[in-house]
Amino acid sequence: MAYIYGVRMSKKTVWDFESSLALLERRFGSRITVDRSLADFNTFGTGGAAKLLIEVRDAQELSGAVEIAAEHGIPFFMVGGGSNLLVSDIGYDGLIIKNSIMGLNVSGKNITAGAGEELQTLVNFATDNALTGLEFATGIWGTVGGAIYGNAGAYGGETGEFLDSAEVVDRQGNIRTEGADYFEFSYRGSKLKKSGEFVTRATFALKEGKKEAIRKKIDEIMALRDDKFPIGLRSAGCFFKNIPDSSREHGKLSTGMLLEQVGAKAMRWGGARVFANHANILINEGTAKSEDIKKLAALMKSKVKEKFGIELQEEVILLGDFKEDSL
Numbered sequence: 001m002a003y004i005y006g007v008r009m010s011k012k013t014v015w016d017f018e019s020s021l022a023l024l025e026r027r028f029g030s031r032i033t034v035d036r037s038l039a040d041f042n043t044f045g046t047g048g049a050a051k052l053l054i055e056v057r058d059a060q061e062l063s064g065a066v067e068i069a070a071e072h073g074i075p076f077f078m079v080g081g082g083s084n085l086l087v088s089d090i091g092y093d094g095l096i097i098k099n100s101i102m103g104l105n106v107s108g109k110n111i112t113a114g115a116g117e118e119l120q121t122l123v124n125f126a127t128d129n130a131l132t133g134l135e136f137a138t139g140i141w142g143t144v145g146g147a148i149y150g151n152a153g154a155y156g157g158e159t160g161e162f163l164d165s166a167e168v169v170d171r172q173g174n175i176r177t178e179g180a181d182y183f184e185f186s187y188r189g190s191k192l193k194k195s196g197e198f199v200t201r202a203t204f205a206l207k208e209g210k211k212e213a214i215r216k217k218i219d220e221i222m223a224l225r226d227d228k229f230p231i232g233l234r235s236a237g238c239f240f241k242n243i244p245d246s247s248r249e250h251g252k253l254s255t256g257m258l259l260e261q262v263g264a265k266a267m268r269w270g271g272a273r274v275f276a277n278h279a280n281i282l283i284n285e286g287t288a289k290s291e292d293i294k295k296l297a298a299l300m301k302s303k304v305k306e307k308f309g310i311e312l313q314e315e316v317i318l319l320g321d322f323k324e325d326s327l
């Protein structure tokens with residue numbers, strides 16, 4: 001399988017571990033960790049270790065880590081909340097950059113958030129400041145940066161609709177700020193999926209609202225989500241994207257509905273199973289390997305292809321090497 005930006009590479013990258021570690025240690029000291037389990041950094045709780053890992057706390061640190069990695073041929077990949085990731089059991093042969101850039105500020109109707117802040121923390125901060133718009137995001141896991149990368153959305157709202165501007169670091173380590181149009185938001189997509197740049201902080205343009213009304217909307221959404229999404233279980237939300245279809249409500253055909261019709265809710269593989277309340281959500285029951293989850297997803301995909309002739313696209317990002325879709 002081919003991988004880009006550390007996710008997919010056409011051939012294995014050769015890099016020198018000892019000299020790379022020495023360089024990174026010179027810059028970050030003992031904050032660089034070696035062979036750190038990535039199961040602790042994603043919500044499935046599966047996957048192998050990262051050869052190298054650093055948590056960055058500001059744009060300069062991120063820029064420094066990227067500069068060293070880019071100059072010395074070290075593959076690198078950013079992790080936010082790890083709530084949309086399936087990490088290979090073999091782990092990641094390169095540098096994982098965990099985004100821990102925090103901070104929340106309000107200025108008039110705009111809020112600026114560090115990309116490492118949880119999206120829910122941003123929603124709560126907006127509510128406390130009586131600013132409306134982001135209620136749709138309540139209950140979506142992960143960080144502000146991850147939500148921009150994948151244009152996270154639910155219940156008729158998407159992250160990109162409210163973005164005013166964001167600071168990014170490119171793959172050489174240069175820092176700059178871009179307006180919302182730059183990000184070319186689409187359904188579960190943004191330009192970042194092609195450019196490989198990283199968001200460090202983002203400003204959202206919101207509207208004045210009433211705290212009571214905002215809280216009511218949040219409570220309504222949470223009540224809907226409580227039925228559909230797993231609580232206290234290890235998942236990454238919906239595994240596959242919905243299918244664009246202009247004749248339907250919200251312009252999408254529900255993948256969950258197709259999966260339900262092929263009997264997905266009864267499917268399992270090793271320690272992985274499909275969530276009983278939502279056929280598009282895969283669960284690690286506790287003992288699953290990433291390969292079990294991948295095989296279960298491949299089984300679901302093949303059944304939908306067989307019955308409806310539709311090729312499902314993964315919403316979850318696969319990190320590292322996986323076997324081809326062999327069942």
Ligand SMILES: Cc1cc2nc3c(=O)[nH]c(=O)nc-3n(C[C@H](O)[C@H](O)[C@H](O)COP(=O)(O)OP(=O)(O)OC[C@H]3O[C@@H](n4cnc5c(N)ncnc54)[C@H](O)[C@@H]3O)c2cc1C
Pocket residue numbers: 043077078079080081082083084085099115116139140141142143144145146147148149150151152153154192197198199200229230235236237238317
């Ligand atoms: C129970 C549950 C419910 C969910 N419900 C929804 C839902 O309703 N709607 C929805 O859209 N999603 C949903 N998700 C999926 C997930 O929460 C979102 O995709 C989320 O935005 C991912 O953010 P993250 O920080 O966890 O990203 P990660 O999983 O850490 O990373 C995902 C991708 O984003 C990239 N990335 C992360 N941070 C940055 C950054 N700062 N700059 C650039 N790239 C970055 C990573 O490199 C990776 O490619 C759900 C997940 C769970 C577990």
